[in-house]
Amino acid sequence: MSAAGPDFYSPKTLAEALEVRGRTGAIPLAGGTDLLVRRRSWAGTLPEIDEPVVFIGAVPELSGAEETETDAGRTLRVGAGVTYADLLVDSRVPELLRDSIAELAAPGLRNVATLAGNICNASPAADAVCALYALDASVELASAAGTRTVPIGEFILGPGRTTLGIDELVVAVSIPQIEGNRVFYHKVGTRRANALSKLSICAHATVVGDTVAAVAVALGAVAPTVVRVREAEELVRSAPVSGIESRIESVLDAYRPFVTPISDQRSTAEYRTEVALGLVKRFLGEYLIAPGLAKNPA
Ligand SMILES: Cc1cc2nc3c(=O)[nH]c(=O)nc-3n(C[C@H](O)[C@H](O)[C@H](O)COP(=O)(O)OP(=O)(O)OC[C@H]3O[C@@H](n4cnc5c(N)ncnc54)[C@H](O)[C@@H]3O)c2cc1C
Incomplete structure (x- = not known):
């Protein structure tokens, strides 16, 4: 297990990440552009996080996007560690999602922030989430016990509330290639x-x-x-x-x-x-x- 500090974990495999999450309930950290801002008490202060944190950005299984063929047609499966900057230059990403990302935050943030973070933050104003609803996307979750896939509209319950289990991570977002003309x-x-x-x-x-x-x-x-x-x-x-x-x-x-x-x-x-x-x-x-x-x- 690779740990950069007693309470900060930077696993190098998905199995390690799920083990840490299941054992400690560590808070997932991706780009940190919501989490670290939320945990900051005032401008100029550092975020205060007492709980363990698991950084998912170094997990190779969570990187990259791939096209898959399912019964429902062609789907783009985007790993939870993929940044907006990567999605913006990927021509397989539906135009609607790319348009929403192009106006999300600013380039510096888009270099680190992720779709999975936007979904798990569960803000009603989350721009990429709005596009994912229109595209009938689903969220792939994993724990050490197994995986499950949930339509995005069932994953998000309300402002800041999702069905994410205490031992689970979002591992990918699946986006059907259904966009029209x-x-x-x-x-x-x-x-x-x-x-x-x-x-x-x-x-x-x-x-x-x-x-x-x-x-x-x-x-x-x-x-x-x-x-x-x-x-x-x-x-x-x-x-x-x-x-x-x-x-x-x-x-x-x-x-x-x-x-x-x-x-x-x-x-x-x-x-x-x-x-x-x-x-x-x-x-x-x-x-x-x-x-x-x-x-x-x-
Ligand atoms: C200046 C500024 C401008 C912004 N502008 C916009 C905007 O225009 N539109 C918009 O929608 N948002 C905006 N945001 C919010 C933010 O950038 C996005 O919501 C972004 O997508 C969050 O992704 P992240 O990777 O940084 O998430 P993080 O901050 O790392 O995580 C966010 C939440 O998701 C959880 N999480 C992250 N990854 C996983 C995972 N794999 N599994 C389980 N839980 C996970 C974290 O524990 C945390 O609760 C802005 C933020 C800032 C600071």
């Missing part, structure tokens, strides 16, 4: 870098001729977890693109009960609701018809 990402923040979302939309659709063959819309920071409303998507699926406009009000009505944001230092509930529904309307009512439309109008 309409990809729409829009983040509303106070500035372009290092700004958490006031709200966001991650959406994609497949338009064949005049028909919406598939559609998925996820909304971030408008409820305790990212919002996907399957009934609303059903109202659009198989519909003619030319007839979408007549369905928009019913679609927005289907979203309303689920768009229940809070007011906080970043925005008000009213603003978040109005802009989120406006972006759904923009995606379905305008972008599906005219994909050349600017996604981020000034």
Whole structure:
């Protein structure tokens, strides 16, 4: 076992990492861009962590991304140690996820921060998580006792809450290659870098001729977890693109009960609701018809 200090473990294999996690309940540390900030009491102070910590960044089994073929089709399996910087230059990563990562934090942070950290932090405003909901991603977990795979919408329970067991680590995120020919990402923040979302939309659709063959819309920071409303998507699926406009009000009505944001230092509930529904309307009512439309109008 490799330990850099009595309470800091830097395992060199997944088996070692799972053994440490199971035996000590050590807190997983990836890029540290959430964990270390959360444990800092004030600007200029060092983070205070009394519990053991297990650094997962040196575990080779958690690095790299690979394409796999499953019954559900082609899937990209991204290891829990892979950084955003690596994902941004990987052409196999769906455009929607790359678009969300390109506006997440800033380059310095993206060199160390991970998808798995964004998921386990379980913020309703987590930008990559919003894209993962739209892409029907699943989370692969492991403990010394075995592995399990959970859809992302079942893994995240609420702000800061997940089903991660005390002896488990996230080992990978599996992303089905289902993205269609309409990809729409829009983040509303106070500035372009290092700004958490006031709200966001991650959406994609497949338009064949005049028909919406598939559609998925996820909304971030408008409820305790990212919002996907399957009934609303059903109202659009198989519909003619030319007839979408007549369905928009019913679609927005289907979203309303689920768009229940809070007011906080970043925005008000009213603003978040109005802009989120406006972006759904923009995606379905305008972008599906005219994909050349600017996604981020000034
Ligand atoms: C200045 C700044 C700007 C930011 N901007 C954004 C932004 O625009 N959008 C956004 O969404 N986020 C933003 N963040 C938050 C953060 O960068 C992301 O959430 C990032 O993805 C966290 O990844 P990490 O690897 O650094 O996680 P860490 O901080 O290492 O871990 C986060 C949590 O996940 C757990 N964890 C990590 N890996 C695993 C694993 N493999 N298994 C089990 N648990 C694990 C940790 O124990 C911890 O609880 C910002 C942060 C900062 C400091």
